[in-house]
Amino acid sequence: QVQLQQSGPGLVKPSETLSLTCTVSGGSVSSGSFYWSWIRQSPGKGLEWIGYIYYSGIYYNENTSYNPSLKSRVIMSVDTSKNQFSLELSSVTEADTAMYFCARGIGHYEGSRYYSAEYFQHWGQGTLVTVSS
Amino acid sequence: EILLTQSPATLSLSPGERATLSCRASQSISSYLAWYQQKPGQAPRLLIYDASKRATGIPARFSGSGSGTDFTLTISSLEPEDFAVYYCQQRSNWLSFGGGTKVEIK
Numbered sequence: 078q079v080q081l082q083q084s085g086p087g088l089v090k091p092s093e094t095l096s097l098t099c100t101v102s103g104g105s106v107s108s109g110s111f112y113w114s115w116i117r118q119s120p121g122k123g124l125e126w127i128g129y130i131y132y133s134g135i136y137y138n139e140n141t142s143y144n145p146s147l148k149s150r151v152i153m154s155v156d157t158s159k160n161q162f163s164l165e166l167s168s169v170t171e172a173d174t175a176m177y178f179c180a181r182g183i184g185h186y187e188g189s190r191y192y193s194a195e196y197f198q199h200w201g202q203g204t205l206v207t208v209s210s
Numbered sequence: 211e212i213l214l215t216q217s218p219a220t221l222s223l224s225p226g227e228r229a230t231l232s233c234r235a236s237q238s239i240s241s242y243l244a245w246y247q248q249k250p251g252q253a254p255r256l257l258i259y260d261a262s263k264r265a266t267g268i269p270a271r272f273s274g275s276g277s278g279t280d281f282t283l284t285i286s287s288l289e290p291e292d293f294a295v296y297y298c299q300q301r302s303n304w305l306s307f308g309g310g311t312k313v314e315i316k
Contacts, residue, residue, distance in 0.1 A: 114305075124254070124297055124307035144304065145211075178253055183265070195301040196244040198265060200253035 079104040081201040095166040099179030107134040110193045112182030113162045119175035214308035222316040229285040233298035242302040245283045
């Protein structure tokens with residue numbers, strides 16, 4: 078069973094960079110083809126998709142997609158040697174205070190065809206990040 | 211940007227009753243819609259994807275329907291553990307979530 082374990086600081090100062098890591102167990106980030114994503118949730122804005130990194134061990138392909146509203150501040154990456162993926166969000170403000178989740182999209186064979194999509198079946202436990210001086 | 215509007219905001223029902231939740235997209239998203247359940251202090255749980263396909267391990271009392279702009283999540287007979295907040299999510303154009311429907315005990 079795939080499990081995602083998040084790590085990173087719960088307090089970040091304004092203008093600094095928020096960095097979170099998600100460690101995958103029970104599976105490999107480099108096997109199959111999955112969308113590895115970050116999603117946040119705040120009382121004022123509900124669930125907000127931050128972005129994803131698509132990594133395919135089947136088709137040897139990798140690409141990223143970020144929410145246009147956050148794109149200029151976001152970097153996501155995968156470290157296959159550590160079986161992790163990460164989020165960096167720069168120049169944070171109090172508006173970035175939220176619960177941050179990592180998540181993995183679905184991926185499975187339907188007959189002989191491999192199906193993967195940006196629907197999130199596996200989630201991390203969540204990290205409450207507060208931006209405050 | 212595709213906006214997802216969920217209604218009602220709150221649904222007050224008793225165990226055993228049928229729940230019908232709505233999600234409307236601001237433009238056509240074909241069948242690229244999922245439903246999630248979230249309980250306090252937990253991450254969302256995927257229930258339905260591609261509008262009508264149940265995710266692994268999801269009970270048959272949960273069903274989804276719709277295409278284009280109008281979608282429905284139906285819980286045929288509410289169990290005590292079904293009282294939670296439900297969100298829809300689209301993947302047709304970037305990704306976005308609806309504002310949620312809270313299903314509470316009447």
